[in-house]
Amino acid sequence: MTGSTNKNHGDDPVRNPIKDPIYQPQRKLKVVVIGAGASGLLLAYKLQRHFDDLDLKVFEKNPAVSGTWFENTYPGCACDVPAHCYTWSFEPKTDWSSIYAGSPEIRQYFTDFCTRHELQKYIELEHQVLSAVWSEDDAQWQVNVEDLRTNTRRQTTAHVLINASGILNKWKWPLIPGLHSFKGRLLHSAAWEKTVELSDKTVGLIGNGSSGVQILPAIKSQVQKLFHFVRQPTWIPPPIGEGDESRRYTGEEIQSFASEPDRHLNLRRKIEHRLNGGFDIFITESAMHDQIQENVKSAMKEKLNNHELSNHLIPKFPFGCRRPTPGIGYLESLLDEKVQTVVGNIDRISEKGVVCENGTMYPVDVLVCATGFDTTYKPCFPIVGRLGQSLSDAWEAEIQSYLGLAAPHYPNYFMALGPSSPVGNGAVLIAIEHQVSYIIQMLSKFQKENIRSFEVSPAATESFNRWKDEFMEHTVWKKDCRSWYKAGSKSGRVVALWPGSTLHYLETIKAPRYEDWKWGYQNGVNPWAFLGDGHSTAEKRPGGDLSWYISSHDDSLVDPCLKVPTSSKK
Numbered sequence: 001m002t003g004s005t006n007k008n009h010g011d012d013p014v015r016n017p018i019k020d021p022i023y024q025p026q027r028k029l030k031v032v033v034i035g036a037g038a039s040g041l042l043l044a045y046k047l048q049r050h051f052d053d054l055d056l057k058v059f060e061k062n063p064a065v066s067g068t069w070f071e072n073t074y075p076g077c078a079c080d081v082p083a084h085c086y087t088w089s090f091e092p093k094t095d096w097s098s099i100y101a102g103s104p105e106i107r108q109y110f111t112d113f114c115t116r117h118e119l120q121k122y123i124e125l126e127h128q129v130l131s132a133v134w135s136e137d138d139a140q141w142q143v144n145v146e147d148l149r150t151n152t153r154r155q156t157t158a159h160v161l162i163n164a165s166g167i168l169n170k171w172k173w174p175l176i177p178g179l180h181s182f183k184g185r186l187l188h189s190a191a192w193e194k195t196v197e198l199s200d201k202t203v204g205l206i207g208n209g210s211s212g213v214q215i216l217p218a219i220k221s222q223v224q225k226l227f228h229f230v231r232q233p234t235w236i237p238p239p240i241g242e243g244d245e246s247r248r249y250t251g252e253e254i255q256s257f258a259s260e261p262d263r264h265l266n267l268r269r270k271i272e273h274r275l276n277g278g279f280d281i282f283i284t285e286s287a288m289h290d291q292i293q294e295n296v297k298s299a300m301k302e303k304l305n306n307h308e309l310s311n312h313l314i315p316k317f318p319f320g321c322r323r324p325t326p327g328i329g330y331l332e333s334l335l336d337e338k339v340q341t342v343v344g345n346i347d348r349i350s351e352k353g354v355v356c357e358n359g360t361m362y363p364v365d366v367l368v369c370a371t372g373f374d375t376t377y378k379p380c381f382p383i384v385g386r387l388g389q390s391l392s393d394a395w396e397a398e399i400q401s402y403l404g405l406a407a408p409h410y411p412n413y414f415m416a417l418g419p420s421s422p423v424g425n426g427a428v429l430i431a432i433e434h435q436v437s438y439i440i441q442m443l444s445k446f447q448k449e450n451i452r453s454f455e456v457s458p459a460a461t462e463s464f465n466r467w468k469d470e471f472m473e474h475t476v477w478k479k480d481c482r483s484w485y486k487a488g489s490k491s492g493r494v495v496a497l498w499p500g501s502t503l504h505y506l507e508t509i510k511a512p513r514y515e516d517w518k519w520g521y522q523n524g525v526n527p528w529a530f531l532g533d534g535h536s537t538a539e540k541r542p543g544g545d546l547s548w549y550i551s552s553h554d555d556s557l558v559d560p561c562l563k564v565p566t567s568s569k570k
Contacts, residue, residue: 020532021540023448028053031443032132032143032158036060036123037067039164039416039432041110042088044119046436050444057156058119059145061128065114067166069107074192074211074370076218077103080326082240084264085271085427088113094257094264098248100239100328132161133384134411139452139520141412160443163379164416167423167496170374174206178349182367189215189370196366198222204354204364206346208234212370213327220333227362228334228341229354232482233315236303237296239326240274246328275426279501282320282425282475289476293319303331312343321481323424375484377401377419377495385410386455399487399495400465402516403509405435408458411520412446414439419495420468424477424485426502438509445514449530453520460516471499 029051033040036058044058064070079086083101087093093109114120126148133142141161146153171190173179180186185196189211202225205216212228213236220226249257257264280288297314304310313334315321334341345357353363374380377399378392385391387409394409401407404421405414417423422431446454472478472494477485487495498505521527538544558565 018533021535021537022532023530023537024532025053025447026450027159027447028055029160029443029447030055030140030158031057031160031162032141032156033058033122033162033164034129034132035067035163035165035169036062036065036114036125037069037164037166037169038110038429039166039436040067041065041114041119042432042436043162043164043416043439044122045113045117046440047443048117048119048122050440051447055158056122057158058123059127059129059143060123060125061148063126064111065123065125066107066110068168069103069110071169072103072190072192072211073194074189074215074218076214076216077211078214078328079106080210080239081275081427082271084268085275086429089430089433092264092268095254096249098246100246129381131382131384133382134386134413136386139412160412160414160446161383162414162416162439163383163418165379167375167377167417168373170380172372172374174369174371176206176346176349179369181351182349182353183351184353184364185366187366187368189368190373198366200224201365202363203227204229204362204367205370206354206368207231207370207372209370209372210323210325210327211372213325213330215368215370216339217327217329217333220336220338223338226339227354227364228339229346229356229362230313230341230343231345233313234322235296235315235319235324236300236327236331237292237319237324238299239328240271272427272430276501276503279425279504282477284318284474284476284479289319296324300331305335307335309334309341313341315481317481318476318479320424320476321479322483323485372484375487375496377487383410383413385413398493400461402456402461402464404498404505405438405509406456406461408456408461411453411455414442419487420465420498421496422498422500422502422505424497431502431505434506434509438512441512445512449527450522450525451519452522455518455520457516457518460513468499469493472497 031047031054033043033056040058040060044056047054047056062070078100080100082099083096083105084092086101086106087109091113097105114123128146128148130144130146130153132144135142138157140157140159142155142157143161144153144155171188173188187193187196198219199222201223203219203223204227205212206229208228208230216226216228257267278288278292280286281292283289296319300314301310304313333339342356342362347355347357349355349367350361353361354367355361378395382390382392385394389409391407391410394407399419401415401419404418407413416432416435417428421435422428442454445451475494477483477494477497485494485496486492500508538546538548
């Protein structure tokens, strides 16, 4: 790259761009990504794909990639959407073993993705981020990291910090008095110990969330007796699938998915179409919601064989208020003679077992807590922004994020699946893809125009949250039920979710609203310096077409929001 170099105080070296063509980056882009789960891996892949002059570091606290699918290994752990739509849209997997894939297969998918695209070179395993502090003088993040293998610490810097550590990555013990006085084997679903022996044991299982409803049918055949402690009812809908919810694919089917890509593509689109077609389920008192709720209630009663448990396990709150969990075989397992369901609050844990609020004590050998995660969205390490305040402290009273991606006063900072993301309906991976696409667009502008910093405005964030909160009043998510969607909000706000469907979210973030951002530039450098020497990309860069605008027909895109396509008018 030509041009002289000078150094402005507190900034990166800046080359004189007058000899360069338009949009010539003047620095190497330094990015730190926290986490090598699904989001972190996709970020590494897309950054590698879109940027040449890149210094990328991905810090992962675990000894392997795949995030939640590495950590969660409890019996029965599986995805709650059909496997063929739990892939990146551009990289399908044809050899899923069953309609609903288990944790080991999903982990392998992301591990293979990492290997296939040679992403390991960016990833530092068993490295835990301790803090990240924004330096206004340097317009960079100072990131402190600990190598968990050697207990050594170091600091690295980055122009951009991206938190891809996920929502469900900080598991927590339930706040039950005496829990750690229990003398038997105590387990948490998110930290399962493979050495635990359940055969001929009396097991207590606390919780009927997504983990609990998978664990129970997976272990009931091993145990001598199982007490299942349920604090509140939950909706268990039939899974979205292709008939028999637990069916495994035959060898012939798997072969055909690989040899007939169009058939496989049609299957994937059919599942996605079904997932995306039901957003009105979450609108209060909509015809679709009422019909689906009745259907699910009937299905639950049928699987419970109209047992008296129906009166305790079918919720009074609206379907969808909590995340519906299609637990394969769960309801039927409650009728097993080995299983006793105990509905109500737990008073305390004794040395020998569980004591409920009515005073009854249930002695157990093994106690499993399927009680979830810290879902407050507050980072578990300090992320200190421009005002000197950690993000956790800024969000102490109420969480205010911008489109699930950013927060005011935290320059050059993004989140994957932050608050207000579409995690309550539809397939979550496509939301991650579009969030990453948004980030790539922002970083492209950042590099091509040699911008110093970018920061979402407080006004845009506040007005978006005001709109979101008003919208939520018309949804079942706002109704009275215990739900992690509210993320510990003191006012009962729905914090986690997007105010609309997944497709609505994808359309909203398809292109950045640059007017919502504040842009900072290098000291003493004209913001228009990216115009360079007056030559275009086509004139100066390899593969340029000097007549690219000539065409034999009008192929410009017509916005369907503004004009109905001609084919739709017929």
